[in-house]
Amino acid sequence: MQKKYSIQEFLEVKAAGSPTFSPDASKVAYLSTTTGTTQVYLMSADGSDVEQLTDYPDNIAFARYSPTENKIIFGKNEGGNEKMQFLLLDVETQEVSDLTKSPDVRHDFGSWSRDGKSICFASTERNGTDFDVYVMDVATLEKKCIFDKGGWCGAAGFSPKGTYLIVGQRHSNFNNDAYLCNLESGEIELITPHEGNVVHENPRWLPDESAFFFAKNQDREFMGLGKYTLKDKHFEYVLTPEWDVDTVAIDSNGTKLAVIVNEDGYNKAKFYDPATLEELSFNLPSGNISTPHFSKDGTKLLITVGDSRHVSDVWVMDFDSNDYRQVTTSPQGVPPEVMVEPELIHYASFDGLSVPAFIYRPRDISEDSKLPVIMNIHGGPEGQYQSALAVITQYFVHSGYIVVAPNVRGSSGYGKTYMALDDVGKRMDSVQDMVSLREYLKTIPQVDSERIVLMGGSYGGFMVLAGLAFYPELWAAGINIVGIGNFVTFLENTAPYRRALREAEYGSLEHDREFLERISPFNSVEKMKAPLFVIHGANDPRVPLSEAEQVVSKLKELGRDVELAVYADEGHGIAKLKNRLDVYPKVVSFLDRVLA
Numbered sequence: 065m066q067k068k069y070s071i072q073e074f075l076e077v078k079a080a081g082s083p084t085f086s087p088d089a090s091k092v093a094y095l096s097t098t099t100g101t102t103q104v105y106l107m108s109a110d111g112s113d114v115e116q117l118t119d120y121p122d123n124i125a126f127a128r129y130s131p132t133e134n135k136i137i138f139g140k141n142e143g144g145n146e147k148m149q150f151l152l153l154d155v156e157t158q159e160v161s162d163l164t165k166s167p168d169v170r171h172d173f174g175s176w177s178r179d180g181k182s183i184c185f186a187s188t189e190r191n192g193t194d195f196d197v198y199v200m201d202v203a204t205l206e207k208k209c210i211f212d213k214g215g216w217c218g219a220a221g222f223s224p225k226g227t228y229l230i231v232g233q234r235h236s237n238f239n240n241d242a243y244l245c246n247l248e249s250g251e252i253e254l255i256t257p258h259e260g261n262v263v264h265e266n267p268r269w270l271p272d273e274s275a276f277f278f279a280k281n282q283d284r285e286f287m288g289l290g291k292y293t294l295k296d297k298h299f300e301y302v303l304t305p306e307w308d309v310d311t312v313a314i315d316s317n318g319t320k321l322a323v324i325v326n327e328d329g330y331n332k333a334k335f336y337d338p339a340t341l342e343e344l345s346f347n348l349p350s351g352n353i354s355t356p357h358f359s360k361d362g363t364k365l366l367i368t369v370g371d372s373r374h375v376s377d378v379w380v381m382d383f384d385s386n387d388y389r390q391v392t393t394s395p396q397g398v399p400p401e402v403m404v405e406p407e408l409i410h411y412a413s414f415d416g417l418s419v420p421a422f423i424y425r426p427r428d429i430s431e432d433s434k435l436p437v438i439m440n441i442h443g444g445p446e447g448q449y450q451s452a453l454a455v456i457t458q459y460f461v462h463s464g465y466i467v468v469a470p471n472v473r474g475s476s477g478y479g480k481t482y483m484a485l486d487d488v489g490k491r492m493d494s495v496q497d498m499v500s501l502r503e504y505l506k507t508i509p510q511v512d513s514e515r516i517v518l519m520g521g522s523y524g525g526f527m528v529l530a531g532l533a534f535y536p537e538l539w540a541a542g543i544n545i546v547g548i549g550n551f552v553t554f555l556e557n558t559a560p561y562r563r564a565l566r567e568a569e570y571g572s573l574e575h576d577r578e579f580l581e582r583i584s585p586f587n588s589v590e591k592m593k594a595p596l597f598v599i600h601g602a603n604d605p606r607v608p609l610s611e612a613e614q615v616v617s618k619l620k621e622l623g624r625d626v627e628l629a630v631y632a633d634e635g636h637g638i639a640k641l642k643n644r645l646d647v648y649p650k651v652v653s654f655l656d657r658v659l660a
Contacts, residue, residue, distance in 0.1 A: 066427075069398045071652050074459040075644050078394040079376040080105070081368035082355050084129040084136075087180075089359035091155075092366060093117070093127050093136050094378050094392065100641030104138050106155065109364075109380065111391035117153060123639055126173060131360065132180030137163070137202075139173055144635020145603045146170060146559075150185070152202065163205060170195075170561070174219025177226050178316070184210075184219035184229055193560040197231050199247065210245050211252065216561060220265075223273045224316065230267045230276070236568035237446050238483060240264055242278070244294075255292060255299075258282055261480060266312040267292075268321075270338060277302070277321065277338070279309040285479035289323060302341050308477055311354065314338060315362030320383070322356045322365065326477050328408065328420065329450040333367070349379055349388050352452060372451050373403035403458050406451065406469070411504040413473070413497045417485070420478070421470035421501060422449060424461045429510050436515035436540070436659050437505055439498060440469045443522030445486060445569065448477040456648060463652075466511060472497035472527075488571040491583055495530045502538055514540065515659050521545035521637060522607060529585035529615065532592045541658045543651060545599045546607050546636050549615040550587070551580040559605040589618045595625035595658040599647055601634030627654060 083094040089109055096105050099116070102123040107114040118124055120140055125148060127138040134155045139148045148171045150163040164171050166189060174184035174197075183202060186195040190212065197211035197219045211217060211231045220230040220242065229245045239261040244253045256264050265287075267278040275293040289303035289312065303309065303323065310331060311324040321336040331352040335344040351371040358365050363383050369390075370376030378392040406422035413419050429435065438460055442449045449469040457467045471477065472494045474486030486494040498518070505511045518528040518539050525547015532542045548554045555563055555573050567573070571580050581587055596619065600612040612628060619626040629650060631643045638644055 066402070069402060069459075069462060071459050071649055072645060073397050074455045074462070075641065075648060077375055077396050077398055077453070077455050079370070079453075080378050080392040080394045081370075081376045082126065083366035083368065083378045084127060084357050085109075085359045085364070085366060086129050086134065086155075087132055087360060089361070089364060091129075091134075092378065092380075092391065093129050095124060095127060096392070096394065097641070098395070101639070104136065104153070107391065109391070111389075111393075114392075117155070117158075121633070121640075128173070128176060130180045131176055131178055137173070137176070137183065139171070141635075142167065143603045143633040144601050144637070144639065146605050146635060148172065150183070163200065163202070165205075172218055174229075175221040177222045178224050179226060182222070182226070184222060186218045188561055195561065197229070197245075199229065210247070211243065213243075216565060220267050221269075223269050223276075224271050225273055227273055232264065234565060236261070236565055238263060238480060239568075242267065255297070256280075261484070263287065263480075266309075268312045268314040270314075271316060271318040277312055277314065279312060281308075281480055285481060303336070311356065313356040313358060313365075315358040316360055317362045319362055320344065320358070320365075322358075324353060324356065326448075326450070329422070329448060329471070329477065331450070346381065346383060347386050347388060348381070349390070352450065370453055372405050372453060373400040375453055398455075398458070398462075402462060403453070404461050408451075411501060413500040415493070417473060417497075419470055419472060419497050419501070421468055422451065424457055424467040424469075425510075426461050426464055426466070431509065433510045434512040435464055435466050435510050436512055436517065436655075437466045437468060438517045438519050439501065440467055441472070441498065441518065441520035441524035441527040442469070442475070443520070443524045444476070445472075445474040445494065445523040446476045446483060447523070448475045450477075459648075466505075466508070468501065468505065470497065470501050487569060488576060489579065491570065492530070492534070495527060495534065498527060498531055499535055499538065517541045517543065517655065517659070519543040519545075520547065522547060525607070526585070529592075530583070532594050532596065533585040533588040534591070536591050536593045539594045541594050541655060542596045543599070543654075544596060544612070544615075545638070546601060546604055547598075547611065548607055549589075549611045550584040552577060552584065553586075553614070554607060554611055555580070557608045557610060562606060586615055586618070589615060590622060592619065592624060595654070596627070597651055597654045598626065598628045599638060599651075600628070600630050601636060601638065602630055602632045603635045606636045625658065 080096040104117040104127045125139040136153045169189045172186040194214045195217045198207045200207040216234040218232045231243045234240045242256045242264045262282045264280045269276040279287045287308040288301045292299045307327045310326040313322040321338045333353040351369040355368045365381040375394045381388045406424045410418045520528045525544040528542045528544045616628045
């Protein structure tokens, strides 16, 4: 008989990723969840001599090795408030210095300059709403504002010789522009004039600064890889896969171009000669590949690899030997053979739209089983559920649930038409996708259609509340994690720098208030019948705690079955292991009680 693993054992599964080489490629810095929060670790490039470099109560968001010195920049916030600060760690002395020194300001990191003297980043310092782009001298901490045209802007990176900086300006999550900033002359040039919704991202330069590659979807459904030549200001597509180009990397010598494509929720990597675009053949480990980082000489590549049954870990590819090896081994207390591989299915929604979904089934279920189902809805709404290890999902499957994770309309990864199918007035069509999935589940003999639970975070939390409010007879229970309950109060109270982008997706307070009120679950809360468990972080800057409190308060007034768990040191989600070990056993107990 297979051993039964507890929720605690699943939650304590660790992971590692986001690796970065030291200048001479002898060391690798990476992030790991070994301590229960994400911290920075250092090891030799062969995987030996592992050392923990940071030990903070909060998660480290990123770590980047200097290209010239034995120093690492990393970013962290306080209690999930997303007001990112940058710190510089001297690996030799272990001394940490504060680069930003503005704890009430959000900073978004861009990159190091190739000479290791400067960094670029975006900051809300000027007015708390707009992101301006800066270049900072790391030695003196002197910074210069390069771009202040308003809106949510980001520093996309220096050119190899430090002549240029590319700045991205977001108009929405599905429409942005790129500007070429000449750091010598101060000239700023819009290089992506367009009409309609177009995304431009991941610029990667050739060594001589004559051109750069970047992903975009102009005149296409999916993100293709383009090349922009500075001399003639000309853009052309060089790779046009039938799925989204997700990540692009190029070595500093300009000899290898790494391109990761998201194929129906699976990340696949390929390599090309940047000059000829001829595909290069290299052996690759199996699994979903992400976060590629070349060594300075271009002979090695760090990647993160994981899949539905195996934790994410750091691997190194050696191009000279055409070989690869795993260099971190994160503790996975629940063996991979206990985990299950999901089946990717496509079901027809109410209007005939084909909607993809991943279905996890317990091992060795009998034909006459009648199992409860958890329908897990991702956030975004432009997010995408992908085939990666999801320990909460795997626990529930291990415990006898069927779990299904749909990518309802509005999800990314399936083309920009699909992603726009839930915009503003079409919002409730995505909710109907859940209802159609429920109908599909009734065709699976082992499904107990009287015990189908909705579970989701952020926008997925809205979907949970909407399902319970507008289709109250269909669901046995709901689990809402940092979800939106009222679009009007959400837009009024979300962080100021987020409001314009969210209005582009959901509708504006000025023009669409009546519609937003109509589709807000809070305004139909009296229709909810199913028991509800609500989880929220007190410092959430995206979906404020008040969204949870008003729904729970009203349900309690109505005498409904509702529980609320709030964590004082969390933001948009429950990230710390100590809090996850507290809240998810409560979720398990809640479901055991209401589904009994």
